[in-house]
């Protein structure tokens with residue numbers, strides 16, 4: 001899932017300084033699961049903003065909205081009537097959700113209430129961790145299902161750096177060393193031999209470094225019809 | 231685990247660099263290298279002073295590349311100042327600060343300006359340094375960097391496989407290894423990987439625990455890696471019990487046995503004067519270092535020592551002399 005966290009209230013309030021009416025919109029998928037953008041968070045943020053502005057003597061009307069997925073066009077259509085009544089939309093979705101809303105409602109300011117962090121998962125109650133950076137050429141087959149791109153602080157491809165100690169990363173003692181895990185897993189699976197091979201320099205052109213990435217499925221493409229994003 | 235990779239170790243072609251370090255090592259002499267930390271500003275005299283302290287006492291000296299992720303004078307520029315003083319530099323390059331374009335262009339320039347040696351490193355993480363908000367690069371890792379430089383030199387092509395007009399830089403290629411890092415089982419194999427990629431020499435992390443290093447070297451020798459590369463064992467004098475604590479706490483994978491603390495303690499017994507205590511510690515630190523060198527010299531597969539006396543360059547000649555490595559500076 002995409003993991004995002006709430007921006008500090010002060011930061012959100014600053015974005016809204018020049019507005020009197022704002023619609024806060026949650027998202028029912030990733031950010032609901034990581035407790036940052038569900039209906040409950042929308043209500044809580046709306047209440048805090050209203051109270052803050054009331055105390056400051058500049059009352060703010062905060063509407064509350066919720067969609068199943070902010071990153072899909074069809075889910076946004078029902079918002080259209082609501083959006084009309086506000087000066088701005090405050091998205092409690094991830095960065096993709098914010099941008100989809102902005103595109104869908106070109107005449108309205110859309111503002112982010114969350115900081116989008118990473119693609120990851122919960123590792124224990126209340127803790128989420130990164131697992132993938134979308135490098136565009138997955139190497140998990142070679143590394144025993146443990147990603148060296150997102151989980152090794154130096155993105156090494158040929159084994160642990162000299163700072164790996166007692167299973168933790170030199171950068172942060174609370175973070176397991178990805179290469180320690182890769183090695184242990186290879187030992188458990190009897191696959192250490194594969195780690196003896198030199199992994200050549202990665203082609204990063206499939207990654208963020210190659211510019212905006214796009215996936216095209218000609219077989220699914222509607223002929224001549226413009227996509228909404230296009 | 232098989233030795234399948236050993237066959238892929240590149241064949242010897244000499245001389246690779248035309249530098250002094252390569253000459254000493256290929257003559258089978260016990261090599262001595264040291265370290266020169268560039269200044270944090272642009273004071274060329276600071277480099278010249280340190281170079282004069284080391285000149286003649288070592289075969290070449292490493293020049294660090296934004297060591298500990300702290301901005302310092304460029305390692306290549308510092309290396310040129312060293313060359314002018316008559317001290318051969320081993321230019322360090324980390325994967326943290328440059329992508330493959332910057333690395334290759336800097337190496338072409340370094341070679342054109344007379345640099346003969348390169349040490350390839352991952353680099354300390356920027357979160358530990360003075361610009362924690364920096365973006366790191368890690369386009370290639372240290373082993374990929376070794377392979378890239380070997381390809382430039384031996385095949386005469388860039389990383390992309392295209393020919394370098396006029397041929398590649400003649401560099402003697404080094405890499406680092408920490409024998410005490412985890413997982414311990416992978417270390418000799420990772421060292422071999424670096425050698426297969428093209429490392430002509432290896433410098434190790436600081437060694438204080440000689441028995442542990444001996445066990446590591448046994449595995450390295452069993453793999454036959456020492457025949458394909460020159461392994462320089464890292465040593466360094468401790469200055470004080472405080473420095474020992476710092477090394478233990480802050481340098482991952484550094485094994486400093488308790489006997490060192492005991493010896494430093496004994497060295498200042500009955501001494502009250504603060505300055506005299508500091509001097510006694512330093513003397514004992516140098517003695518320990520000398521003994522370590524003597525023990526390490528006896529270990530099969532060790533081709534030299536790398537003496538790291540950080541911000542204490544003047545200790546290097548004393549140590550080199552006392553260890554019987556050379557009695558006077560070589561011209």
Ligand code: SF4
Pocket residue numbers: 131132133134135136137138139140147148149150
């Ligand atoms: S290798 Fe690339 S695609 Fe695979 S998990 Fe890691 S970042 Fe994601």
Ligand code: SF4
Pocket residue numbers: 151152153154155156159160161162163164165168169170171176177178179180
């Ligand atoms: S300690 Fe492990 S995870 Fe951390 S940078 Fe080194 S190899 Fe990567």
